Amino acid sequence: MTRYIIRRILQAIPLLFIISVLLFVLMINTGDPLATMGGRKATRPEDRARLARQLGLDQPIYKQYIYWLIGNDWALIDMDGDGILETPGSRLGVLRGDFGNSLISRGKAVIEIIWDRLPNTLILMIPAEIIVIIVSLIVGIYSALRQYSLIDHTVTALSFIGYSMPIFFVALVSMYIFGVNFKRWGLPYLPTVGMFDPKMGKTTVQIIWHMILPIFSMTVITAAGYSRFVRSQMLEVISEDYIRTARSKGLPQRLVISRHALKNAALPLVTIVGLDVPLLLAGAVVTETIFAWPGMGRLFIDHLSRSDTPVVMGILMMISVAVVFSQLITDIIYAWLDPRIRYT
Amino acid sequence: MAALAEADVIRLQEELKAKPLTPGQLIKLRFLRHKMAVLGAIMLLVLILYAFGGALVYSEAEANFTDTKIRLNPPSAEHPFGTDTVGRDILARTIYGGQISLLIGLSAVVVEVIVGVLIGAIAGYYGGWIDGLLMRFTEAMFNIPQLFLLLVMAKFFGGKIPTITFLNREFSGSVIVIIVIIGITSWMYLARIVRANFLSLKEREFVLAAHTTGTSNLSIIFNHILPNSIAPIIVSGTLSVANAIISEAYISFLGLGVQPPTATWGNMLEGAYNYIETAPWLWISPGILIVLTVLSINFVGDGLRDALDPHAIVEAK
């Protein structure tokens, strides 16, 4: 097992390297962060030239990448514009845990910027994922047990619709119904955007209240796919011999389902959920944008639109590392839950 | 649905004993038994008719005709779907927007299939270090969530392609950009399927036979192995059309998609939440059209999977 883990980690290194080069080249060419630094006015050419030099944006791309990767504390940079390299760099590079500073919030470390938003995303995404899993297990199992019933057909049709809907449509419709129209009709209505009501302060109740619509939207979209998966797994499991044995021994249906079938049907779900976990870190970009949730997804969009390479790279690399590790952890959990699987 | 289809297959096999059918007839029969797929196909046909037939009723000039005096008017007899922020008729715009959205869906998949099949085929056929390298690359692309990659690429290519004229119509360069980036960020799944198929097929007798007769590698790949792995490519391609349409909508919704003057269902939704209260008709009709299109393509894809590959155990993602 240990050898397996080590091998997987070693394999991840070239993978992450390729990803970082790919993304870096893309990001450096996606617009000029200096272009919008003048605020509402065009950035003054003198300032642009100076900032490009001081932030190292005038360097060839391979150099920028190397500085990003291994830092520039071993190199000299020209801060005063006299053409002479005199000031030693201060960056340590990603390999030494320094993701650099944001270009637009100049002094702020990328790690710090991400760290500020990460909890908000997790607050929204972890409960969302848990609810999605619970809902899809219930729906999936129920429709498997009532195969070909009216409920099964309805659920199947609905899950197809849910699976086919872009999340913004669900979000807009639910905002329109529960936020706008309920208010119009004098019913208790749900808040449409934000994380809390500024008047009430950032209290737990407020946050939960504001989480309802985003979680509802994500559940509609995600649970649709998951529940179909659970259903087909369940159908496979209940036709297997050991379930029939358990039934023939006279065990009550509920016990058969909860003790034997559920466990085995839920196992493969671990893999799928494992693959989705890194996306939690990123936050659903679209969900956070629509509901104005101050999480990582919004952070990504905001900084991408201003070509803030260090922050965007930081977020993307964090996700990539998370993907690699969650795949590994999924495999390990899988082996732990299912003793038949052995990794060597 | 998979279970339904399985039952159908059993029934079919019984019928088979009675009278043998050609593979084509078999596929058609299996597809027609899939009620949702038939419904999806009909719905899709109606939508295509709407987008392309509608062009006979409304000219593109009408779709782009602005009248600031009637901006943000709710649906009326004259403008059944209402008007937008500069007084354009939303019905006419959904027709021309639909053409672009469907065009993007189809063309992006063409790009996807070309890239996916090429990479998958080369990796699977040649194996060795080529396979290793290509699969590492595939994995790297897989590792970044598609939407993130799409957004970065949309920004990367944004504005680099000028407006082009094609079939007497002007297309914003961003249409090409969106097609290409959706294509090159979604081929990985297909490449894996093709590679797996090639790995198993290249050891089969007919391939070995082709080798001995001195057939070139290229010919073996494209004339011998590829036709035998066409079924999963068709299924995956169909489902990808749905994904491509949704992807376009997502990028456009976030403001990085197709830019005016060209309308798409996706960019008609851009900034929709600003009008959620004041002008819901701005987003309701394009939104419903996207949902219907994606839904019907998914139905058709599901039906095709059952029809083309009765033993497929691959579930819808």
Added chain:
Amino acid sequence: MKQKRFYRIVTVLTVLALTLSAFASLAGAQEAAKVATFAWTQEPDSLNPFYTDMWFATLMHQVYLCWAWQFDDQAVAYPHLVTELPSVENGGVSEDGLTITLNLRDDITWSDGEPITSADFQFTYDMVMTDANTVNSQYPYDYLDSVETPNDLTVVMNFAEPFAPWLANFWRGILPKHILEPIFESEGSLIEAEWNEAPTVGCGPYVFDEWESGSYIRFVKNQNYWLGEANIDEIFFQFVPDDAAQTAALIAGDADLGTFPPLSDVPVMQNAGINVLSVNGGYSEIWFFNFRDMASPGAKDINVRKAVTMALDRNAIVDDLMLGLTQTGETMWDPLTAYGYVSPDITPWEYDPDGARQLLEDSGWIDRDGDGIREDADGNPLTLYHGTTIREIRQDIQAVAQQQLLQVGIDLQIMSEDSDIFFGSYSDGASCATGSVDVMEWSDAPFFPDPDTDYWLCDQVPNDENPWGYNYFGCDETLDALFRSQLVETDPTARTEIFHDITQYMHDQVYLIPLYIDPDIWLINPRLTNVTISGVTPFYSIMSWDITE
């Protein structure tokens, strides 16, 4: 066993989620305090005035920072840290315009009680000019030769050449030397100073309290403010990263003040009883013509530029798209503020499509092939490439303009890009810099309230040597000379004369078409009283604002 494990995982995840939400919850706000909530659609990049020029950040300056002089709601300067505004009459400005002397008040202090002295001014100048600090802009400090401080209350600014726009641009925020100097000395730069994000020592009527990224910034009353105590206890900047949220918060009364709303929401808010205040910040939404060599023949032809102006129904744009909340303009300079820089002899261009057609016919642009688009004698179609940044109102204007120009036979090709791509450098091949567009649209202002701008200077034309130059328009020697002469003209009357020439000349040459004056729209809940807002230092009077229920 396995089942237990499964539940264990679920339990761990639930506990984790609950812990995280507990972290996020704060103690309930105190009810008795007067709290004003401002809805902000963008979050500042930094609170250090020299690290960002972001509009939503500079708007906040008068809350926690202090400028040497501030501006009232007529955009007229009044002394704040100084005893009086320097002028030639009071000896503050030398006759040759090369020396400006500031006399500081003797009662001004930082919020921690330390006096504000000339050393803080000197320190601010030094920090801006220190390369290691990587400030956002060194303008206008790089026009200075040196700053001297003969005593604690005197600041002497020495210039190599007279610098006419000094009043509008110097000392927009002072840095506290006693806080930042030790950091600069130990780290060699201010870039990572905590003060940039948490300026706990300031000099405004309020002082920084807390910043929760993505959510809010809170300012509390500065007990040591030398002008007395503000009426409102707390100013709470709530980030509502979206227009719809801002509108909702204002209508629901959750926010007391907001700005930069989607115009389509303004009537809704007016109906809900929210006051709408339109304040001029010197900005206009402008079509800039590119008349450089690479521009389309049409853009270089003054008759075409005139025809475009006449064919555009700018009143329809103002009345319908801008809901009549503003008015059309004739120059880049604001005719509304009391400075009188715009030549009084300018005759506004009227909407006159027939006149436009006639003008085009007369100047040889005739539709020779009957496709509805005019051509010149060589058969080149009258096509103009129009580019702008991605923003709904601009893209809407493009669509409307395209149709209006087509009616007189001009083919307008429209394109829009993200602003960081649109304004990219010459070496990036960006549209504006390389001149691939003939007409560029965005909102801009001179160094308001000063009329100075260096946009049309010949040495600002972007090229290989000067990839960041921002004269995307072209080099006109006459204009270049006029702009250069106003910059060093110390006599205000003479300078106004030069601007009359400039505005008249640019209007006659049609180098730009101002679509409309782009005021800052402020939305104010009636419970917030006594509100006056300046176009330069918006919250200049915030200490006398109040909340009345």
